[in-house]
Amino acid sequence: MRLGIISDIHSNAEALDSVLKDMSNIxxxxxxxxxxxxxxxPxxxxxxxxxxxxxxxxxxxxxxxxxxIDLNYFNDAAREAILWTSQQLEETDFKYLINLPEKLNILEDNDNLGAVHGSPRKPIWEYILDGITAHIIFSQYDFKIxxxxxSHIAGYFSCDKNTGRINYTFLNRGGNIAIEENKRYIINCGSVGQPRDGNPQASYGIYDLNRQRVIINRVPYPFSLTQKKIIKAGLPEVLAERLSLGR
Ligand SMILES: [Fe+2]
Incomplete structure (x- = not known):
């Protein structure tokens, strides 16, 4: 079984299409x-x-x-884009978004494999960017992956079950993660539509359950077209500029 992991598409059609074209046998x-x-x-x-x-x-x-969510929590450019998006969304898509759950168990019958936007303790807002936060999550929640x-940053934390030692591996050029028996993992497969890890290419993951391997891939996409659409829509220019930088 192969799971395709995609995140943070952020209304970027070109990046989403390029990623889906690159993903096979999902x-x-x-x-x-x-x-x-x-x-x-959107x-x-x-x-x-x-x-x-x-x-x-x-x-x-x-x-x-x-x-x-109260829009005061967002910065000016993000808030402006959210207000614009809320005016564009069609009713069925609005209903779809409003009913999304905050967490899911990838395997229905156990909580070994979880998925969440931010973190298990604060599903919507918390960033897991440092070893201290990762340590708290590994300690407070029982899971394998x-x-x-x-965060829009591809990489993963691993925690050794015997020593408790936590390691971070940055994967902004993609890479393979061999899932080991004696380790637990928090994995970020990066952002499809607005990478912020210094690589402007779209990022996605594949979790191969049979081989116990997670592959993170980067794919180029025509971001100049995405940038033109953002400017044409009257959205903040900074949202277009950052796509070519991957920041
Ligand atoms: Fe995001």
């Missing part, structure tokens, strides 16, 4: 939230996720767009 798609926000194609991206029958959880931008998004 049995099930898991989407870790922030389908919308920042970019100019309806296209929500519809695509629904067509894929992806199992999807909510991100802060999804819930911001449908009024479930948690897939997270939100």
């Amino acid at each position: 049995d099930e798609f898991i989407c870790l939230g922030d389908i919308v926000g920042y970019g100019a194609d 309806n296209y991206c929500v519809r695509k996720i629904r067509e894929l029958k992806a199992r999807c959880i909510a991100g802060n931008h999804d819930f911001g767009t449908v009024g479930k 948690y897939f997270v998004g939100h």
